[in-house]
Amino acid sequence: MTVEPTASARRGIRKSAGERAFEICNGAILSLLALLCLAPFVHILAVSLSSSQAATAGRVGFWPVDLSLNSYQYATQNPVFISAFGVTVRRVLLGVSVDTLLVTLAAYPLSKTNREMPGRTILAWIFVTTMFVGGGMIPSYLVVNATGLRNTLWALVIPGAVKPFNMTILLNFFRQTPKDLEESALIDGAPQPKILWYIYLPLALPALATLTIFDTVGHWNEWFSGLIYMDKQVNQPLQTYLRGVIIQPDFTLLNQQQIELMSKISSKTYQAAQIMIATTPVLAIYPFLQKYFIKGLTLGSLKG
Amino acid sequence: MRLTKRLAALAVALTTLAAAGLAFAQGPNPLPADTPWFKPYEEPVTARIGASVNIAQTFPEGDSYSHNVWTRGLLEQLNINVDVVWEAPGGSDYETKLNLAIASNDLPDIILTANYAQFMKLYNAGKLADLTGLYEEYAYPVIQENLMKDGGQSLSWGVLDGKRMGMPAEGASMQQVRLVWIRADWLEELGLEEPKTMEDVLSIAKAFKDADPDNRVGMPFFKAVIGDGMCDIQGVANAYGAFPRIWIDDGEGGLKYGSIQPEFRKAIEIYADLYKDGYIDPAFASLDGGKVGEQLTTNKIGVIIGNSWLSSWPLNTLYDTDKVDWHVYPLLMSETIDTPVKTQVPDIKGAHVVVRAGYEHPELLFKWLNFSVAKTNDPLYAEPYAYHSDPPEIEHGFGYHMLNPLYVYYNDPMLNFNTQPHVTAAIDTGDLSSLTTAHDETQYANVKKWFDKVEAGEQPSGNDWNAWLSWYGPDSTFAIMNRYIADGSLVYNQTYGYFTDTMVKEWGSLTSMENEYVTQIIAGARPIEDFDEFVETWLALGGEDIIKEINEWHKAK
Numbered sequence: 001m002t003v004e005p006t007a008s009a010r011r012g013i014r015k016s017a018g019e020r021a022f023e024i025c026n027g028a029i030l031s032l033l034a035l036l037c038l039a040p041f042v043h044i045l046a047v048s049l050s051s052s053q054a055a056t057a058g059r060v061g062f063w064p065v066d067l068s069l070n071s072y073q074y075a076t077q078n079p080v081f082i083s084a085f086g087v088t089v090r091r092v093l094l095g096v097s098v099d100t101l102l103v104t105l106a107a108y109p110l111s112k113t114n115r116e117m118p119g120r121t122i123l124a125w126i127f128v129t130t131m132f133v134g135g136g137m138i139p140s141y142l143v144v145n146a147t148g149l150r151n152t153l154w155a156l157v158i159p160g161a162v163k164p165f166n167m168t169i170l171l172n173f174f175r176q177t178p179k180d181l182e183e184s185a186l187i188d189g190a191p192q193p194k195i196l197w198y199i200y201l202p203l204a205l206p207a208l209a210t211l212t213i214f215d216t217v218g219h220w221n222e223w224f225s226g227l228i229y230m231d232k233q234v235n236q237p238l239q240t241y242l243r244g245v246i247i248q249p250d251f252t253l254l255n256q257q258q259i260e261l262m263s264k265i266s267s268k269t270y271q272a273a274q275i276m277i278a279t280t281p282v283l284a285i286y287p288f289l290q291k292y293f294i295k296g297l298t299l300g301s302l303k304g
Numbered sequence: 305m306r307l308t309k310r311l312a313a314l315a316v317a318l319t320t321l322a323a324a325g326l327a328f329a330q331g332p333n334p335l336p337a338d339t340p341w342f343k344p345y346e347e348p349v350t351a352r353i354g355a356s357v358n359i360a361q362t363f364p365e366g367d368s369y370s371h372n373v374w375t376r377g378l379l380e381q382l383n384i385n386v387d388v389v390w391e392a393p394g395g396s397d398y399e400t401k402l403n404l405a406i407a408s409n410d411l412p413d414i415i416l417t418a419n420y421a422q423f424m425k426l427y428n429a430g431k432l433a434d435l436t437g438l439y440e441e442y443a444y445p446v447i448q449e450n451l452m453k454d455g456g457q458s459l460s461w462g463v464l465d466g467k468r469m470g471m472p473a474e475g476a477s478m479q480q481v482r483l484v485w486i487r488a489d490w491l492e493e494l495g496l497e498e499p500k501t502m503e504d505v506l507s508i509a510k511a512f513k514d515a516d517p518d519n520r521v522g523m524p525f526f527k528a529v530i531g532d533g534m535c536d537i538q539g540v541a542n543a544y545g546a547f548p549r550i551w552i553d554d555g556e557g558g559l560k561y562g563s564i565q566p567e568f569r570k571a572i573e574i575y576a577d578l579y580k581d582g583y584i585d586p587a588f589a590s591l592d593g594g595k596v597g598e599q600l601t602t603n604k605i606g607v608i609i610g611n612s613w614l615s616s617w618p619l620n621t622l623y624d625t626d627k628v629d630w631h632v633y634p635l636l637m638s639e640t641i642d643t644p645v646k647t648q649v650p651d652i653k654g655a656h657v658v659v660r661a662g663y664e665h666p667e668l669l670f671k672w673l674n675f676s677v678a679k680t681n682d683p684l685y686a687e688p689y690a691y692h693s694d695p696p697e698i699e700h701g702f703g704y705h706m707l708n709p710l711y712v713y714y715n716d717p718m719l720n721f722n723t724q725p726h727v728t729a730a731i732d733t734g735d736l737s738s739l740t741t742a743h744d745e746t747q748y749a750n751v752k753k754w755f756d757k758v759e760a761g762e763q764p765s766g767n768d769w770n771a772w773l774s775w776y777g778p779d780s781t782f783a784i785m786n787r788y789i790a791d792g793s794l795v796y797n798q799t800y801g802y803f804t805d806t807m808v809k810e811w812g813s814l815t816s817m818e819n820e821y822v823t824q825i826i827a828g829a830r831p832i833e834d835f836d837e838f839v840e841t842w843l844a845l846g847g848e849d850i851i852k853e854i855n856e857w858h859k860a861k
């Protein structure tokens with residue numbers, strides 16, 4: 001790796017006025033953007049912790065008004081919410097493992113040259129094509145139905161298990177691993193699976209961590225397949241349920257008893273509480289994988 | 305469908321005010337098992353159904369849409385074994401799910417179509433059982449009677465090529481018509497007179513805004529042509545003799561489309577002027593019912609044109625928090641019109657209940673529908689506790705009519721309307737004999753609560769206020785709607801959800817073009833003269849064919 005004097009290296013010595021102005025602007029704009037991303041989240045958190053009257057009247061900004069935990073209590077007592085949460089957790093665990101396995105097994109051979117792996121270009125193109133052309137909702141449904149996946153957890157996992165985008169990232173990562181390592185293993189007589197397991201995968205950990213995050217978030221947030229492949233609410237994942245709760249107006253609940261009920265727990269604070277509960281696990285994963293995440297994304301620049 | 309479902313739910317909610325029980329007991333009278341309407345099957349018969357559900361619905365421990373008071377009741381009392389094969393949230397999700405079932409040829413036995421187009425699609429594909437004769441034989445007379453109250457009009461939509469292929473799932477809802485709501489306290493504060501014409505209503509809205517221009521919205525508005533029961537152009541349009549988005553009599557035995565008539569141009573112009581003068585929220589295109597509800601409860605709005613349910617949401621909340629009372633007026637005619645104002649009844653989707661072709665027990669549909677009506681609203685067979693609430697039900701937050709996997713009730717369309725004179729008479733005279741239905745009694749109790757609290761000098765709750773404003777006296781919402789009916793001033797869509805072939809293809813894009821033009825003209829992005837361009841484009845892009853087809857269909861009837 002050739003060492004070049006970078007901006008940060010020079011910073012220790014002296015900064016020009018222009019550089020400083022640039023950094024201040026940069027910092028300000030980025031902080032503003034970060035705040036923009038944070039604001040809705042804080043607002044939802046505040047709403048979820050407020051009394052329903054305050055939330056319905058729109059008096060809640062970024063700080064809870066009339067602090068109340070009723071909505072959280074209500075949400076965690078709702079059996080449908082709990083079962084949907086369970087479906088999502090199982091789906092993420094199963095989905096991410098299956099995806100990672102399949103993506104790795106697809107990316108590794110395709111990372112080889114055409115000489116080592118005859119037909120890899122054609123195969124790679126077949127994978128890439130699916131990024132741009134889909135089967136459409138009804139044909140996909142017919143396939144899932146005919147293969148007996150409908151109403152099983154696998155319907156949420158198998159149809160999108162091999163994500164060509166993730167595969168391409170991993171494939172390129174494998175390619176950037178020095179060839180010499182593989183060759184030395186070959187000389188020692190290691191078969192390909194062993195080479196993948198002991199050489200390529202440990203070196204690809206940053207990429208795998210990145211893909212795991214993409215995949216976890218993807219599985220966590222996906223709702224549409226839950227709607228079309230799962231016939232009963234008890235089998236539907238959290239986001240399918242939440243979407244139903246949020247887009248469906250509470251007008252349907254209007255009779256005298258329900259109005260009284262709703263006035264105690266306005267759907268607004270209730271929805272906010274459910275959103276908070278649903279978002280937290282994904283947020284919790286980020287800090288742990290973040291260091292890999294950054295490394296993974298900037299991996300192209302590390303090559304010497 | 306989302307809207308329809310919401311309104312239908314509301315209508316039924318107001319109608320039945322049902323409470324819940326863990327199981328149907330036999331009512332005051334057992335269902336007569338020797339009649340064709342309620343004769344149980346000898347052996348359990350399975351009926352598969354896809355249910356349109358409310359995701360937020362909560363159930364007692366162990367219950368769900370697939371297993372609840374209805375499925376148990378149908379099994380115990382009629383030997384019908386309900387098998388809910390799938391559940392989908394009402395609206396577009398339900399429509400998608402049913403489309404998938406149609407595409408994979410995996411239809412349930414009893415099907416509630418989302419709209420008329422799906423009904424036609426199933427019929428044209430030969431997937432529907434012929435119900436000719438079954439309705440007359442198996443439908444409970446109360447249902448037949450209730451369905452004849454509109455002259456049998458909605459019933460006739462389910463007859464295709466002379467055969468009964470489906471039952472209408474919704475009637476034109478006379479309850480979903482527009483009313484003018486004005487804040488009583490602001491009216492008094494500014495010393496304004498009560499409105500006599502639509503022009504008065506608009507100037508009151510302007511005066512309210514002018515009194516506190518930074519905090520108030522003049523005329524709440526968010527959906528260009530037809531909204532969710534409030535804040536659209538419909539109320540003002542009706543006042544100027546325009547009937548957007550529906551087909552009306554052209555006076556020569558044919559039908560014409562309301563949105564392309566010159567009267568509608570006038571209504572759009574009024575809104576464009578309101579916008580130009582700052583009386584419409586400039587962010588109107590991004591508003592929705594929830595946000596307008598928020599503006600209402602935070603004292604930003606003083607005039608709103610909307611349906612009778614406004615007092616049960618969100619104005620009751622405002623009454624609770626700030627004791628704000630509202631006056632309700634019928635749609636007032638414009639000074640420029642010399643005929644009495646007519647009010648349009650919202651269009652329906654034309655949803656139908658049908659039976660899959662090849663199902664062995666097509667009459668089962670009627671037994672189920674009979675059971676639904678008998679158990680909720682029939683004075684003879686309704687459950688004794690159906691109309692009374694007590695704490696366990698409030699905890700679970702549901703009325704049991706909401707849990708029926710087949711959400712179709714043929715109730716008396718006049719039930720709510722009749723309650724108003726009954727309750728008013730009972731309050732005024734103290735003679736309770738005028739209360740003839742359980743619904744009357746429930747509402748009487750609520751209104752009585754309002755009067756008792758006022759007398760005792762207490763603050764009535766928003767719900768008491770809602771009952772009082774809905775049912776008591778000549779200025780109540782239902783009294784006004786009763787006058788609409790008595791005066792014959794309701795205008796219905798003359799196609800009742802019927803779709804021609806060209807409409808199946810083009811209607812979606814034509815209506816969105818209509819919304820676009822109207823929105824742009826109101827927002828000042830186009831001059832009002834572009835209304836003529838809209839009409840030309842509309843006619844050229846299929847409108848002309850549709851007019852021809854609609855009129856052929858109309859004359860053939």
